[in-house]
Amino acid sequence: MLSLVDTDAGKAMHALNLKIAMRTRRVVLSTAIVIVLVASTGCYRQEGSSAVEADPGLVTEQSSKAPNDRPSAGLPAADVPVAEQSAVLAYLCERGPVCDSDILGAKDPEEARWLLQNGYPSSEQLKRFNAMSDDQLKREADSGSLAAMVIYGERLVSEGDTDAGLVYIFDATQRGSIYGYYAMSSAYQNTPGLTSIVESGAYLRVAYILGDSKASQELQRRFPGLQQMEQAAIDRRASSLYQTFAQTRQPIPRP
Template sequence: MASNKAVMALVVVALILGAGYWFSAREDGERAGQANASLDQGFVQGTPTPSEAVPRMVSASIPAEPPDVFRRYQCPPETGNCERNPNVAATPKEAQWLLAHGYPTVKQIQDLRMRSTADYREEYQRTGSKVVQSLYAMSLALDGEARTAIGLLWQGAAQGNVYAFHLLSDLYRRTEELANLITSAAYLRAAYLAGDSRAADRYAYQFGMLSPPENLLADKEAFRLFTTYGRGRNYPRP
């Protein structure tokens, strides 16, 4: 349990600083060579067969938000390079998109452990906020409840929480009991299919060591995950 908490702490730091912080070519090279070609089926039993339909575009209705939303989603000066950080916005419109699709701000992630998991659960049940849903799932994972977090994130992905795919990728990459490089890559590809263009940059940086056959496996699994959990809905990031 202690090792899992330590692993998840690294995930939170990674989400604050972007993929570059925790990318290690040496570690990933070793992991890629040992990647299990069989996709982790333990979590998908009983799920419906994904549709083969072409992903459909969804016109997401993003509500008008106060002007400080953009300020809260900008790159904090102390963070440094935010180039690959999916939680940072370059425009007010992009900030509203992040808010609507479950992306916490960098500050919210930094302050994650200042609140209890019970607090996040209560707020999520009361508000239905996708951002709080993401924070709740992250807090669950830090408490060693990775499988419960996965169920919550699957639910979120079906409701338009695109950030859920990023978190699922991190869980399958950094949680010892779940570790599966191909599944982790597939979830990040699913984030791209769901409309997050920045997921492509993270994928190239984190999974550039994958071989062509492994990339093919990840692509196939990504489409299945996208259509099963994301319902094949695409919300283009501004």
């Protein structure tokens, strides 16, 4: 049977969770302050508007049109900005049945836009980021690219700078990246001193709760043969993370 939690990881996990919890409280407090300031100046946002992060030099992660105004199938419409059309096309998968399990692949433009808006890199973008030096990738991450933040965080974790890496990934999730939950799962699956099946599996479960149906397949791929007790522990931990880490964010189903 797979072990539920590596007991040697307890102290390290507790310390990291405390750090992340403190950052979560700061995010909530900052949000509250912004709301008060906006209300006091009489400013408002029209319903349906949203702020998303930009990925300089490659694609834009924001569209000037609301999702309901976009086509749901076929090639991107002519009235969609050229930059977004290019970004959407980069996610489309043309490998047949393989696309069904491809986390970064989309079967149609609607799914591609979902990936773009939720911080997933395209396959080509992932290759580009992985080929960058640490300094280059850090600049991309610090400029606000959600995908770069996650990938840079993963690189830091793999190089032993675990705390700093998890902070980058955490910040990406707080800005809207569902892809960041895959990275958190990987960190708790592969990092010495953090290894925990429950913690790793729970982050994938949160990605599923937030709308990514492929996260469930990924959980089974990473941890085949989970025992019923282990699955129950993962579900309990995921419920807690959804309330705290994800702050009960409204799910947006992957098309």
